[in-house]
Amino acid sequence: MTLKAISAKDAASLDKDLMEMGGWSLDQLMELAGLSVSQAVWKVHSLSAGKNVLVVCGPGNNGGDGLVAARHLAQYGYNPSVYYPKEGKNELYQRLKTQLQNLSVPFITDFPAALKQSHFLVDAIFGFSFGGPLRDPFPSIISQIEQSSIPVLSVDAPSSWDIQSGPPKEGPGAKFMPQALISLSAPKPCVKFYQGRHFIGGRFLSKDITDKYGLNLPAYPGIEQVLEVEVDTEGRL
Template sequence: MALRTIGPKAAAALDEELMSAGAFSIDQLMELAGLSVSQAMYRLSPPTQSPNVLVACGPGNNGGDGLVAARHLHYFGYKPIMYFPKQGKNEIYGRLRTQLEQLRVPFTDDFKAAIAKSDWVIDAIFGFSFSGEVREPFPAVIKALAESKIPVFAVDAPSSWNIEGGPPSDGPGKDYNPDALISLTAPKPLVKWFKGRHFVGARFLGQEIADKYDIDVPQYKGSDQVVEVPVSSVKL
């Protein structure tokens, strides 16, 4: 099944509608997105093969998805380590952090040391709404992801990429192209520049809303929250 992409304005409007007419809370959306991320990680490499996963989280909703994913990964048998240097102002981020601390999931401020001990890295720093300049402390982190020999799995967008224009022409993300990507709800136009394994997740759209935003809902199987969709089958 070929899937259409969704642009920045439509993606932002969809989020707003889900939390108004759709009656979802931000907690629910993060929980479903984070569960999808964790399931895709399991598909990529189960904990018996790659137990040590470094989860890099930004201060926004993308970071919240990463915090939720880490909790599920813990229960799946992984040993996640969190890099979360800038906590967002919304109280939900504090609650998600507390949940991980209660599970004794460690947090680190030393990204370079943590990545050296990891089997995979989840990039949940910036999502589809990112624009402008990458600010501290993230330039060095994104540069490390670009240069990493450890495989990287990006949530919704490789951090520093533009939703429509793809990777930046210069700066820390210029040569960054992760090994895997999960598109939440629908692929974004940036997948045109992506070269790795591609998943679609966040299984919560009703058909009426999907039709309104021209979203092709993939054929999920059973209880799966993700579907692997090669970029070659996305309508760019």
């Protein structure tokens, strides 16, 4: 079975459909997306492999998914910390930050030091709406992640990658290949350049929506919010 990818344009339209016609609030969608991210972390990096998880959040909804994931990781017994160099202005992001502060999750400012002390990194910097190029401070952040040996789970897309054409030809991100990727709702086209463990998350689509966008998602198992899928050796979905 070949999973169909959804374009950035269609992914934006799908989110709009969910909120304008589907009755969903951003709070709900982000809660379930972030929950699925936290479950993917649990699958690829058990507590016994090291509790220090650094969640790097970008300024948009991908970063919001990361904030929610960090909260659930704290509940699971990890010691998450959050690096959030360009905070989103949406009041939801500020509320998510408050929730984390009430769980004593630190918001760090010294990224190189935090990178050294962490066992795992969640890349929640940019998602399907990334249009490039990277702006400061993100080129340096991506370079540091790329040069570090820390295992990474990327949310929706490896940050710095073009959503359609994949990794940049040179510069920060050209050699960025996270150990794990969680595609939210459905894979994005750049996944064909990806090699590693691949999960689908965001268990909230209705048949009307999967039909409208021609998605052919396999069934989630049991009560899980996350689904591991195979990427074949030719890099196709």
